[in-house]
Amino acid sequence: MLGHAELLAHIAADFSREEFPAKCLLVQQGLRAKKLFYIETGGCRGWFTTDEGKDVTINFGFEGSFVSSMETLLAGEPSWYNVETLEPTVVYSIGHPEFEELKTRSSYWQAVYVGYVEQRLLYYQHLFIARIKDSPASRYRALLAQQPEIIRRVPQHYIASFLGITAVSLSRIRGRK
Numbered sequence: 001m002l003g004h005a006e007l008l009a010h011i012a013a014d015f016s017r018e019e020f021p022a023k024c025l026l027v028q029q030g031l032r033a034k035k036l037f038y039i040e041t042g043g044c045r046g047w048f049t050t051d052e053g054k055d056v057t058i059n060f061g062f063e064g065s066f067v068s069s070m071e072t073l074l075a076g077e078p079s080w081y082n083v084e085t086l087e088p089t090v091v092y093s094i095g096h097p098e099f100e101e102l103k104t105r106s107s108y109w110q111a112v113y114v115g116y117v118e119q120r121l122l123y124y125q126h127l128f129i130a131r132i133k134d135s136p137a138s139r140y141r142a143l144l145a146q147q148p149e150i151i152r153r154v155p156q157h158y159i160a161s162f163l164g165i166t167a168v169s170l171s172r173i174r175g176r177k
Helices: 004-014 070-075 096-105 107-133 136-146 148-153 156-163 167-175
Strands: 016-020 025-027 035-041 043-049 055-062 082-085 089-095
Touching: 004 035, 004 089, 004 107, 035 043, 035 096, 043 156, 055 148, 055 156, 070 096, 089 096, 096 107, 107 136, 136 148, 136 156, 136 167, 148 156, 156 167
Parallel strands: none
Antiparallel strands: 016 089, 025 082, 035 089, 043 055, 043 082
């Protein structure tokens, strides 16, 4: 996989640059996502609302990340989750149909896409298994070690939701240092 700067140079040729303020929905749960986004600067969180009205954070994306709805991109289905900017965010975007056409005509973009999907599959497998086998404290320590930008840039209640614990539990874990 190419580095952020090199990939960004390729993206600028085919994607459109857009700027969004904090708290802007890029993808809305229950609707088909229209675009694929590559984050140049800023950050987003993926989250959904349960049937009981609970807000559950499932992912974060920062510089160098693609964000969209995989359900829409792969199967044309409505998104299972929202993607919202956490802070002012600059992205490069491309419509899903245009991205599909780009992948079809470019072996470069096909390789980038496959590499990214494989990387995300491994990441989500790790999260799934960690949620089953690791304690909340272990999950927090792993997050701190592996993705410290989340700890620095994301509000604590979103981190707690991502870890599958309450904000009070997260506060206790952080206090045990």
